[in-house]
Amino acid sequence: MSLVFVETDESGEVALTSAEALTFARTNADVLAGSVLEAAVIGTLTESAHNQLAVLGVDRIHHLESADLEAYSATAWAQALVDIAPETGTVLASGTPRGMELMAHVAVRTGERMAANVVAADEEGLLRQVLGGAAFERLQLGGDLQVLTLAGHACKPEETTPTTPEILTHSPESAAEDLRTRVVRTEVETDADNDTSGLTQARAVVGAGRGVGSENGFGEVLELVDHLGGALGVSRVVTGLGWRPHSEQVGQTGSRITPDVYIACGISGAIQHMAGIEGAKTLIAINTDEESTMVQRADYAIIGDLHEVVGAVNEEIRSRRG
Amino acid sequence: MDILVCIKRIPDIAGQITLDGSGTDIDDAGLGHTTSAHEECAVELAIQTAAATGGKVTVLTLGPAEAVEQLRAAVGVGANDGILIEAEDSGAFGTEDIAQVIGDVIRDRTEGGQNFDLVLLGNDAADTGDFQVPIRLAYDLGYPVLTSISTFSPAGGPVIEARGIGPSGTEIFSLELPAVVAVQEGGVDPRYPSITGRMKAKKARIAEYVAPEPGAGNPRIGLELPPDTANEVTILGEGPDAAGALVDVLEEIGVIRS
Numbered sequence: 082m083s084l085v086f087v088e089t090d091e092s093g094e095v096a097l098t099s100a101e102a103l104t105f106a107r108t109n110a111d112v113l114a115g116s117v118l119e120a121a122v123i124g125t126l127t128e129s130a131h132n133q134l135a136v137l138g139v140d141r142i143h144h145l146e147s148a149d150l151e152a153y154s155a156t157a158w159a160q161a162l163v164d165i166a167p168e169t170g171t172v173l174a175s176g177t178p179r180g181m182e183l184m185a186h187v188a189v190r191t192g193e194r195m196a197a198n199v200v201a202a203d204e205e206g207l208l209r210q211v212l213g214g215a216a217f218e219r220l221q222l223g224g225d226l227q228v229l230t231l232a233g234h235a236c237k238p239e240e241t242t243p244t245t246p247e248i249l250t251h252s253p254e255s256a257a258e259d260l261r262t263r264v265v266r267t268e269v270e271t272d273a274d275n276d277t278s279g280l281t282q283a284r285a286v287v288g289a290g291r292g293v294g295s296e297n298g299f300g301e302v303l304e305l306v307d308h309l310g311g312a313l314g315v316s317r318v319v320t321g322l323g324w325r326p327h328s329e330q331v332g333q334t335g336s337r338i339t340p341d342v343y344i345a346c347g348i349s350g351a352i353q354h355m356a357g358i359e360g361a362k363t364l365i366a367i368n369t370d371e372e373s374t375m376v377q378r379a380d381y382a383i384i385g386d387l388h389e390v391v392g393a394v395n396e397e398i399r400s401r402r403g
Numbered sequence: 404m405d406i407l408v409c410i411k412r413i414p415d416i417a418g419q420i421t422l423d424g425s426g427t428d429i430d431d432a433g434l435g436h437t438t439s440a441h442e443e444c445a446v447e448l449a450i451q452t453a454a455a456t457g458g459k460v461t462v463l464t465l466g467p468a469e470a471v472e473q474l475r476a477a478v479g480v481g482a483n484d485g486i487l488i489e490a491e492d493s494g495a496f497g498t499e500d501i502a503q504v505i506g507d508v509i510r511d512r513t514e515g516g517q518n519f520d521l522v523l524l525g526n527d528a529a530d531t532g533d534f535q536v537p538i539r540l541a542y543d544l545g546y547p548v549l550t551s552i553s554t555f556s557p558a559g560g561p562v563i564e565a566r567g568i569g570p571s572g573t574e575i576f577s578l579e580l581p582a583v584v585a586v587q588e589g590g591v592d593p594r595y596p597s598i599t600g601r602m603k604a605k606k607a608r609i610a611e612y613v614a615p616e617p618g619a620g621n622p623r624i625g626l627e628l629p630p631d632t633a634n635e636v637t638i639l640g641e642g643p644d645a646a647g648a649l650v651d652v653l654e655e656i657g658v659i660r661s
Binding site for chain 1: 416429498548550571572573579587589619624627629636639646658661
């Protein structure tokens, strides 16, 4: 049996990353010992989420809702998952911060090992991302229960013949000790400096690296962002120099993005940055160095100074608009 | 507040990587070494908090003798002293082993009269990315643990208020000490070493332990590099003259606002 921790967004829809994890569990059912697919939803279970879980092939939904689980506490939520986890098979979540944290607690509490950022499973074991995606580790967890998280974009969500999932409702009470680390309050961002949602949801992201030259060198790049109705993403060098806030950082320790197009301006393509853009559908590089990793990995490239090229691109868009 | 920060020596990877002869690790000959961005922020948070509360910062690492370099770098920016747990082949240690070895050293220091109110780690190591050592260490010590924390501040008594970015905004936690906190980059800017810091780093007091043989071991069977997919990049041109070709591509993808 496979149990997947499902995250929902604010409107109650199943998160894309959780749909990926459910698809991974269903399509690898044989090697994960997960012929029955279960989903765990903590909090509100909307009709829409219920329908989404049906087309993703879920056999059984555990709906956990109680006063103790209302505010997030990793230990309370993890224990609630442990209480419904199978004895053999797999427990998994997508590799989001919540997913990582919960699975690590589940692993400790079930006495099992855990594999983070798994990308594939076969008879030889699991394959997972290491070094920010620059290499893969093959490993075997052993144990009766495999605990793992799925790397973002390792698997595309696929619908299947809709099931009629049985719903099991649970109202767990948590031990006082497990409520020590619950969220006291949440501050919804009014400060754009901390909001990464524009970046992770944008269809077009314009990336800027050291090549912009200074804190005041973002003019052309920001105009292009505006023409595309997109978002600005920057390399770690740029945030490290204090030119832009960390919320705009793309890469291993920033946001991982999945736009239709990523235009990398003056970014050489360090591994840590590439880790954040592997989900981009089309990659365009504007760089003076034809041999740079970014140009070599791009679908399209222009060799030249980013200020000159992006300035000309903006002008071309303006003139075509008429 | 006395704070222990656990850091890890990792290869500083910029370009192409290759595997070593065993096929279970990368070939780090010729590569420089560093610590992860999360850990640099953990060290910075520790220094700020210790300064504000009149405490001390100790940095700890499990690794080869050369890892003393990373401890000295942390002393250079303001940590007070270091602990090296020497393990020639730290890659043989699984997350359970690492947590237990660090836990044993913390207990040994406690017996010796050195109590840590707070144990900080990076959210995950930049090389292995296991996402487990902070949580396993917390269970080993019997402490509460938070992960993905970007800043925290003393909140009176043995309590800190910790903040981290959650799915719908900044989440605030009230954490009773002693505790383990895994730090996520983004809340503070790590400082650079000063001249006096560099001098201090050379004379840093480093306590040394020898790690026992790993128990659970590392579940790793081998490492694989991504297939070298021959990517065909289409060069649209050089300089501003190529702008038209790029706008054509953007129009085809359909991302230009009308």
